[in-house]
Amino acid sequence: MNLAKVIVDVPTMQTNDPYTYLIPDELSDKIQNGMRVIVPFGAGGRKIQGIVADIDHNGDFDGELKEIDGLLDLDSALNDELLSMSKWMAKKTYSFQISCILTMLPSVMRAKYEKELIINDKQDVDDEVLSLFDGANSIDFKVEDIDSTILRKIIQYRKEDKLTVRYKVNDKAKAKKVYAVKPIINSNQAQDELDKLRKNSKNLAKLLDYIINNNEVTITQRKLVNDFNIPESTIKSGIEKGWLTRFWQEEYRNPYEQEVKPNYPLKLNGDQQKAVDSISEATNNEQSDVFLLEGVTGSGKTEVYLQAIQKALENGKTALMLVPEISLTPQMVKRVKGRFGNKVAMLHSGLSSGEKYDEWRRINNGEADVVVGVRSAIFAPLNNIGIIIMDEEHEASYKQDDAPRYHTRDVAKWRCDYHNCPLVLGSATPSLESRARATKGVYKLLSLPKRINNQSLPEVRIIDMKEEIKTTGDEDFSQELLAAINNRLQKNEQIVLMLNRRGYSSFVMCRSCGFVLHCPNCDISLTLHMDSRTMKCHYCGHEEPIPNKCKNCGSKKIRYYGTGTQKVQEKLQNLVPNARILRMDVDTTRRKGAHEKILQKFGNHDADILLGTQMIAKGLDFPNVTLVGVLNADTSLDLPDFRSSERTFNLLTQVSGRAGRADKEGLVYIQTFNPDHYAIRLAQKQDYELFYRKEMSVRHQTNYPPYFFTVKITASDVNEAKAAAKMFEIQKILKAKLSDQALMLGPSPSSILKLKNKYYYQIIIKYKNEPNLSECLNYILNHYQKDAQKGLYVNIDPDPLNFM
DNA sequence: AGCACGCCGACT
DNA sequence: GTCGGCGTGCTC
Numbered sequence: 001m002n003l004a005k006v007i008v009d010v011p012t013m014q015t016n017d018p019y020t021y022l023i024p025d026e027l028s029d030k031i032q033n034g035m036r037v038i039v040p041f042g043a044g045g046r047k048i049q050g051i052v053a054d055i056d057h058n059g060d061f062d063g064e065l066k067e068i069d070g071l072l073d074l075d076s077a078l079n080d081e082l083l084s085m086s087k088w089m090a091k092k093t094y095s096f097q098i099s100c101i102l103t104m105l106p107s108v109m110r111a112k113y114e115k116e117l118i119i120n121d122k123q124d125v126d127d128e129v130l131s132l133f134d135g136a137n138s139i140d141f142k143v144e145d146i147d148s149t150i151l152r153k154i155i156q157y158r159k160e161d162k163l164t165v166r167y168k169v170n171d172k173a174k175a176k177k178v179y180a181v182k183p184i185i186n187s188n189q190a191q192d193e194l195d196k197l198r199k200n201s202k203n204l205a206k207l208l209d210y211i212i213n214n215n216e217v218t219i220t221q222r223k224l225v226n227d228f229n230i231p232e233s234t235i236k237s238g239i240e241k242g243w244l245t246r247f248w249q250e251e252y253r254n255p256y257e258q259e260v261k262p263n264y265p266l267k268l269n270g271d272q273q274k275a276v277d278s279i280s281e282a283t284n285n286e287q288s289d290v291f292l293l294e295g296v297t298g299s300g301k302t303e304v305y306l307q308a309i310q311k312a313l314e315n316g317k318t319a320l321m322l323v324p325e326i327s328l329t330p331q332m333v334k335r336v337k338g339r340f341g342n343k344v345a346m347l348h349s350g351l352s353s354g355e356k357y358d359e360w361r362r363i364n365n366g367e368a369d370v371v372v373g374v375r376s377a378i379f380a381p382l383n384n385i386g387i388i389i390m391d392e393e394h395e396a397s398y399k400q401d402d403a404p405r406y407h408t409r410d411v412a413k414w415r416c417d418y419h420n421c422p423l424v425l426g427s428a429t430p431s432l433e434s435r436a437r438a439t440k441g442v443y444k445l446l447s448l449p450k451r452i453n454n455q456s457l458p459e460v461r462i463i464d465m466k467e468e469i470k471t472t473g474d475e476d477f478s479q480e481l482l483a484a485i486n487n488r489l490q491k492n493e494q495i496v497l498m499l500n501r502r503g504y505s506s507f508v509m510c511r512s513c514g515f516v517l518h519c520p521n522c523d524i525s526l527t528l529h530m531d532s533r534t535m536k537c538h539y540c541g542h543e544e545p546i547p548n549k550c551k552n553c554g555s556k557k558i559r560y561y562g563t564g565t566q567k568v569q570e571k572l573q574n575l576v577p578n579a580r581i582l583r584m585d586v587d588t589t590r591r592k593g594a595h596e597k598i599l600q601k602f603g604n605h606d607a608d609i610l611l612g613t614q615m616i617a618k619g620l621d622f623p624n625v626t627l628v629g630v631l632n633a634d635t636s637l638d639l640p641d642f643r644s645s646e647r648t649f650n651l652l653t654q655v656s657g658r659a660g661r662a663d664k665e666g667l668v669y670i671q672t673f674n675p676d677h678y679a680i681r682l683a684q685k686q687d688y689e690l691f692y693r694k695e696m697s698v699r700h701q702t703n704y705p706p707y708f709f710t711v712k713i714t715a716s717d718v719n720e721a722k723a724a725a726k727m728f729e730i731q732k733i734l735k736a737k738l739s740d741q742a743l744m745l746g747p748s749p750s751s752i753l754k755l756k757n758k759y760y761y762q763i764i765i766k767y768k769n770e771p772n773l774s775e776c777l778n779y780i781l782n783h784y785q786k787d788a789q790k791g792l793y794v795n796i797d798p799d800p801l802n803f804m
Numbered sequence: 805a806g807c808a809c810g811c812c813g814a815c816t
Numbered sequence: 817g818t819c820g821g822c823g824t825g826c827t828c
Contacts, residue, residue, distance in 0.1 A: 003828095009805090010806090010827080011805080014827085018828090019827080020828050021828060040827095042808095043808065043826090043827075044806080044808090046827090061828075065828060152820085786824075786825090
């Protein structure tokens, strides 16, 4: 029998293994592994999308088989590498293979399902049902949109064959099509036509002239109109006269409007050269080594990446480079594009889904040798990879927060092993896990200790805000920082200020009864936003009007506590009335391209002060910035997460690096209520190595990564007691199946107990070596799958980044 | 996910 | 008796 194994688009544990289908004769020569197909699945003629995992033209199957309905692709959507990776990834992340496959593909390749209801004979159905159709013979419908008594009738009619339900699998993956034209007469014929033409037919003459000179070429109609100044109406008459044919042609959408200036390799210093040599040697020898490139801000990591990529390309290989959030680093994008030109494909969140699909197809068709992108770009269908680079490898955005919960670093390592090529992890402040592996010799450490041009690091001063409050009562701006701001404004130099909290005030409290306004859906206080004049929840997006009296006691003594970027902007504008202030946070950058606009404006010196949340800390490089102020360094320090020190150190180090990159000396102020905390003290000295050692000893004492591995198990339900009870059940299973060396935290409510109207309870397992662990977790998944139908979800997050 | 089947309480 | 509620199990 001619059989295909198909992974069906039904994300459950029971359907995680492939199903076998018959291949109909007419598809036999076209079907390939990794193609998307439409298959019937279950009763009632339901149709769904699937992926071909295996083909056996001479197979056997014990039992009934259905036939594949049709193909959704002309070519494989997934090559063998990605197909086998999806299997590994499903296991590793405790998720379904189909979910892994669909995250690897551009979102438009995830089919939409629709149901169509068709009347067989209008005489058969009653008026109530007939009225749904509004005169037509068929309608698209969703079960949840239809009233239950009518639905019951529909089900009855369907049983009696009076109505038919047709399932549709709608592929959204559509290439953009444009009109193209091609001459169908030769140059001589065109010359004859030109001779016959009336003298005043200027446009037709132009068209014939074009045909004489471009006889064999296909050209888009748009180009013919724009570049040759021939109107569309003329092209149409040319077609009617039989000179040209017109047809639809696929075209890639072009997301890069502006031209990028080419740039050329820079001269490397000794450390950079050594790094490039070591990496290229691994590429040449096809060794899947992992390099940790540790270099302070401004040490020229990017140039190392680019030259290592160059070497891979010279070897006939391709390269993959990952960055945290590309829209934040337009400077980086320009540099890569400028170096490698149109061999580069970009995959980032600023592209529309159509543009992403086109970039994906360019890569899949082998038209791009270098791919630059964010997390999901790790799945780019490149062949023959010679190097994978992860810039700022410590960034949390490399880990996907929802299923499949993969870490880009793990996927990258898998691909490097597959392609026998090196993985380069670059950072000024590597994650402790990576740095520890480098110490153990699992990764090879390459360091760039010197800043290019021997620029000195900026001076960092810590300001104790406890003292400041005692003397001035101001908790936002210390005297010293304010003086420095004024000084820079006078010298016409620029300033970057970071406050890691958006909105106006973080909460409102009634001074009579102490009541704090909370989100009705989440266990979190609402933040005041002055621009929209609303109270907003930063987790679920809930908004409500600003209260003028307390909802609890009716008192009008309401006060706003805590400071956000909006309030600081207002306050700062009062303190320095002539300064031009730009604010950059989630609220001002929501629109597409808003990031770039703000950064460009600041880069052109159309503003003096850039005030923003942590998004300003990353990758931007403005030579005229000589002062950086961190208004409150404690926001990230106070979080209930063992990584809060590491995050704070990273953030402070990164934002400090924004000061004084050119010939001008930089100065950094860190305002804090914890001036003696080691994360802040060591960020002041920009001493990563010492921080690494100090933090490692803390992790050692508290049994946290990198000394222990962790897994987070979460249960969520609209009913708090059910979620909690489930976690206690799971705790019992874990205790029975794991060794007594595994440490368990919980069950406990998650630090945001209630989120979007669901309650969350969690257990964290810390372990060193638990051979039974994955079997045990799979048992839990299988055991609790039926609960998911009732809305009780159990989630497993291996190596979670977020402990809250 | 979405469907069918089967078991139970409430109703003509 | 039967209708329709929901819980459970299966889909090549």
